[in-house]
Amino acid sequence: MRLIFMGSPDFSVPALHGLIKAGHEVVAVYTQPPRPAGRGKALRRQPVHEAADALSIPVRTPEKLRHNEEELAFFQGLNADAAIVAAYGLILPEAILNAPRLGCLNIHASLLPRWRGASPIQSAIRAGDAESGVCIMQMDKGLDTGAVILSEATPITATDTAGSLHDRLAEIGARLVVHALTEQPTPIPQDDSRSCYAPRLERKDGQIDWNRSAVEIERQVRAFIPWPGSYTLLEGQTYRIGAVTLPDEAETAALIASAPAPGTVLDDRLTIACGTGCLRIDRIQKPGRAMMDRDAFLRGTKLTKGMRLD
Known part of the structure; x- marks a missing residue:
């Protein structure tokens, strides 16, 4: 034709x-x-x-x-x-x-x-x-x-x-x-x-709302790779999130037993409280740096239990 x-x-x-x-x-x-x-x-x-x-x-x-x-x-x-x-x-x-x-x-x-x-x-x-x-x-x-x-x-x-x-x-x-x-x-x-x-997506749509459930956020992270990407704020700086996983039910129950506020860092493995459940950040990018896995990030950045992500 x-x-x-x-x-x-x-x-x-x-x-x-x-x-x-x-x-x-x-x-x-x-x-x-x-x-x-x-x-x-x-x-x-x-x-x-x-x-x-x-x-x-x-x-x-x-x-x-x-x-x-x-x-x-x-x-x-x-x-x-x-x-x-x-x-x-x-x-x-x-x-x-x-x-x-x-x-x-x-x-x-x-x-x-x-x-x-x-x-x-x-x-x-x-x-x-x-x-x-x-x-x-x-x-x-x-x-x-x-x-x-x-x-x-x-x-x-x-x-x-x-x-x-x-x-x-x-x-x-x-x-x-x-x-x-x-x-x-x-x-x-x-x-x-x-x-x-x-709808048509914009970069601002990638900001993670930690009040949403862990399941919803995990889907967002995958849905927004490669664009517009997902990100969170820590002390006014933007950190891009490249991959997350969901802990199993038993670990989740133990981590959120004290009903932490959404966005709270729960442990030294970058596990974050969500509106429902929690998730673990596997890959993260700090401002001006390349995307890196969790262990490499934590070697150079102090992110302690109780800190809050926005």
């Missing part, structure tokens, strides 16, 4: 490669413009931009598509059979959605309608979902509300982070979109009553 591909981050790259490998003609790639990144804030191209260049596919980087008549005319002039969208980052106006012969198909990293929105992977882990997956969706003008063409589930393990689940879902999405184009099954409308919203 004659396709337009629209994507930006690493998640999108396997799908682009998969479509090319399957023999489809990708006539143009749309991606977000280069953005400042790193310490020097030099402009950095999106991963999809780099991949498209390596494949010698023309790249378009409009700042917006809404009220952009010039870009709409160009898009329509491509005469595409379909547009494949994977974490592109711009809202597609209705004229763009309707331009390809088969419309626009979205690779969405959730078992719709479970998580609609910008952070479905993080939201699934944080909520304690047993599984996640990918849906190939026929896009409409709503937010992830279109009919589902194909879907595939994958379990969320007790050790999954957003990073590990992201990589798995990206590979599933690449395979599934090729099948969707080949098989063209009948789309199935979503049940809107079962939908949840996965």
Whole structure:
């Protein structure tokens, strides 16, 4: 088929490669413009931009598509059979959605309608979902509300982070979109009553609320790896948390028998009281230093029983 591909981050790259490998003609790639990144804030191209260049596919980087008549005319002039969208980052106006012969198909990293929105992977882990997956969706003008063409589930393990689940879902999405184009099954409308919203995340969302249960905090830490990360405050300084574990029931009962305030350091092993239960910090990063394991951290930082984290 004659396709337009629209994507930006690493998640999108396997799908682009998969479509090319399957023999489809990708006539143009749309991606977000280069953005400042790193310490020097030099402009950095999106991963999809780099991949498209390596494949010698023309790249378009409009700042917006809404009220952009010039870009709409160009898009329509491509005469595409379909547009494949994977974490592109711009809202597609209705004229763009309707331009390809088969419309626009979205690779969405959730078992719709479970998580609609910008952070479905993080939201699934944080909520304690047993599984996640990918849906190939026929896009409409709503937010992830279109009919589902194909879907595939994958379990969320007790050790999954957003990073590990992201990589798995990206590979599933690449395979599934090729099948969707080949098989063209009948789309199935979503049940809107079962939908949840996965909001766009910011760095400030990573601050740990020690009033929450230990189980919820442990899920947050995994859900926010690699981004936006989780952190806590100690004496006004920010400490990033890279990994935590939950003590067993007997140890937990002994440690919280005195009903310590949430955020209290309970022992010399970085065990912290939570709103319900407690957890143990396994990896932590002090300001200006690299992430380190608990023992290395405690050799250089005095964090005594009874101190409080915010």
